[in-house]
Amino acid sequence: MEVSDWDLVQKCQAGETSAFQELVSRYQQKIFMVVLGLLRDREASMDVAQEAFFRAYRKIKGFKGGSSFYTWLYRIAVNMAIDAQRRQKRNPLDFRENMDGVLEEQNEVEKDPFSNAHDKELRAGLIAAINDLTVEHKAVIILRTVEGLPYKDIGEILGCSEGTVMSRLHYARKKLQVKLKAFL
Amino acid sequence: MIKRCEDIRDRIGAWMDGELSRSGAEEVRVHLESCPACCEERRQLEKLQASLKAVLVAGPSNVSFERFWSGVEQRINRQRVWHEDFFGWVRDLSTPPQLAWLVPAVIILVLMGMFSLESFFPGSRLAVRRNNFAAVESIDGFGRNVAVLRENETKTTIIWLYQNQEGENESTGEKSDASPSF
Ligand SMILES: [Zn+2]
Secondary structure (H helix, E strand, C coil), rough: CCCCCCHHHHHHCCCCCCHHHHHHHHHHHHHHHHHHHCCCCCHHHHHHHHHHHHHHHHHHHHHHCCCCCHHHHHHHHHHHHHHHHHHHCCHHHCCHHHHHHHHHHHHHHCCCCCCHHHHHHHHHHHHHHHHHHHHHHHHHHHHHHHHHHHHHHHHHHHHHCCHHHHHHHHHHHHHHHHCCHHHH | CCHHHHHHHHHHHHHCCCCCCCCHHHHHHHHHHHCCCHHHHHHHHHHHHHHHHHHHHCCCCCCCCCCCCHHHHHHHHHHHHHHHHHHHHHHHCCHHHHHHCCHHHHHHHHHHHHHHHHCCCCCCCHHHHHHHEEEEECCCCCEEEEEEEEEEECCEEEEEECCCCCCCCCCCCCCCCCCCCC
């Protein structure tokens, strides 16, 4: 039977670094994808994701298990990604590689869901529309879409109520829908 | 009917996410069965959701996580090294010969503060008056001294740290607080 996150956390708190390594391997990809969704820069996202785990490691003694480990971890990572994005907006030249490049590569290999010209336009429009969202709207869209998290967990991660998550998601989708009207 | 449709459309997203109460979800479902306009809204939202998934979820295929842990581990180790460095530095600092150099630094800061006090609080008793000033202060038991010379015309301050070559005890120190003429 798989050891629970909480058991691993307690081992970390007792100073077992290998238990933390196990937690990292469980969540590295998920955390990276969420950060990448927010930053759209692969190298920066890798860096922020690793930094987020490091911060979690430093703070793990203070984790009491009131929420699940992953919402706690996501909270750290999302806050760091949001901070990084604010810096990114101030210094856009530091972040040249963007999501478009990342997506080109991914779609060459994966089954391309945007196979025809119309769909390729939809994808390009969608990327631009996501980029135009406020960071709060982007965060709910990504946590819901990438992770399929329930509103309650998204609220815990972002430090807001379920109702706020619901209304942010509604407005974010509305904005995307309006911008992509021609493609939907 | 328009008002009703608006109300339903505001909730279609949450309904798709399975986040409505049982009765709320039932209300949306029943309405959708009989309202083509809201069904179209649902279709658009579903297409949007599918496109978002395609863009955001499928991970870039060539991202390798092989070195991910080593990146985290490096940060952890760097922190340890930093901690050790810092405490080592504090330890070194608190051994007498090194600590001695903190003393002149503090004396210099205090003297400079007194000089600048005069410009901010002209009447202050603590402030050094507008005239020339010289002081020599022994700062520790290792024969080190600090000399401060202040020439008021040109507002030049010379601070001079030096160590007695002979190394004899100068623990009492001598203070020439007079205003010498340079
Ligand atoms: Zn309707």
